[in-house]
Amino acid sequence: MPELPEVETVRRGLEDHIVGKRIIEAKAHRQNLRIPIPENFAARLTGCRFERLERRGKYILAYLDDSAVLIIHLGMSGRITLEGANQQPNRRHDHVVFRMEDGTVVTYNDPRRFGLMTLCRDVEVNKHRLLASMGPDPLGNEFNGPYLATRLKGKRTPIKAALLNQQIVAGLGNIYVCEALFDAGLSPKRSSHTVQGERAERLAATIRQVLDRALQAGGSSLRDYVQASGELGYFQHQFSVYGREGEPCPNCDCEFTVKRIVQSGRSTFYCAKRQR
DNA sequence: CGGCAAACCTGCGAGC
DNA sequence: TGCTCGCAGGTTTGCC
Numbered sequence A: 001m002p003e004l005p006e007v008e009t010v011r012r013g014l015e016d017h018i019v020g021k022r023i024i025e026a027k028a029h030r031q032n033l034r035i036p037i038p039e040n041f042a043a044r045l046t047g048c049r050f051e052r053l054e055r056r057g058k059y060i061l062a063y064l065d066d067s068a069v070l071i072i073h074l075g076m077s078g079r080i081t082l083e084g085a086n087q088q089p090n091r092r093h094d095h096v097v098f099r100m101e102d103g104t105v106v107t108y109n110d111p112r113r114f115g116l117m118t119l120c121r122d123v124e125v126n127k128h129r130l131l132a133s134m135g136p137d138p139l140g141n142e143f144n145g146p147y148l149a150t151r152l153k154g155k156r157t158p159i160k161a162a163l164l165n166q167q168i169v170a171g172l173g174n175i176y177v178c179e180a181l182f183d184a185g186l187s188p189k190r191s192s193h194t195v196q197g198e199r200a201e202r203l204a205a206t207i208r209q210v211l212d213r214a215l216q217a218g219g220s221s222l223r224d225y226v227q228a229s230g231e232l233g234y235f236q237h238q239f240s241v242y243g244r245e246g247e248p249c250p251n252c253d254c255e256f257t258v259k260r261i262v263q264s265g266r267s268t269f270y271c272a273k274r275q276r
Numbered sequence B: 001c002g003g004c005a006a007a008c009c010t011g012c013g014a015g016c
Numbered sequence C: 001t002g003c004t005c006g007c008a009g010g011t012t013t014g015c016c
Helices: A004-020 A041-046 A122-127 A145-152 A157-165 A174-182 A197-217
Strands: A023-028 A050-056 A058-063 A067-075 A080-082 A094-101 A105-109 A116-121 A259-263 A266-270
Touching: A004 A050, A004 A058, A004 A080, A004 A105, A004 A197, A023 A041, A041 A116, A067 A122, A116 A122, A145 A157, A145 A197, A157 A174, A174 A197, A174 A266
Parallel strands: none
Antiparallel strands: A023 A094, A050 A058, A058 A067, A067 A116, A080 A105, A094 A105, A259 A266
């Protein structure tokens, strides 16, 4: 799925096409996503106008004009596309469809169903169980070297796992953690508590930088991800290590190649020479 | 609490 | 061609 750059790209694409518009028909073809779609979901949404779209970590929050918020997560394989977009041929996994007053059709498709859509009152968004304990956004002001150092202090878990923890920083996933650790020259196996001071400063700055670059490229398109418009992101061409097992390290002019290891069940790609 | 494996679910590519 | 296996961008749960 979509990590922060992909989710933000989708958010922006949707924003341009649905904010200020009313849903004239909502359909939920399936109830069992990661969490069940609420009772009367379609009825509650029909007639609502989208006021604004925000993002928290990997969640999209769509504020409606009846004081409700539509909370969306794309899981691993979720997409939201607009009618006319270059859609996947398989409509089998179109779980939720909105028809807007101007004819725009918004489709949520998710083969693996690790994603979700749910509703909550706008005044309760910050207390919602999915969002309450989320850490700061890596692109916001709260996230910086001192913050990161504080959160990593005393932690024995590998730095890779800490950065995947959405309670520490919200929005990173497997790809961008691998890329950021490469750029920062830090081993994914390094114990979190050793990332302090200048190292934490450098890592925070590097995370921000890699996400900014990915955002500029419209995110990364591997198997599933497309922008709302159906266009592909192209940051995948700029990966230094992710998915590049066995290839030469782009920064070591020696025989070192990118290694793949498994950490807590997930692939980690890194260069053992550059990253210490 | 910390750390890890497994579970959730479907699709796709590699290898036989 | 067709089967099986492994792997996939996330998150939660349950076990030691």
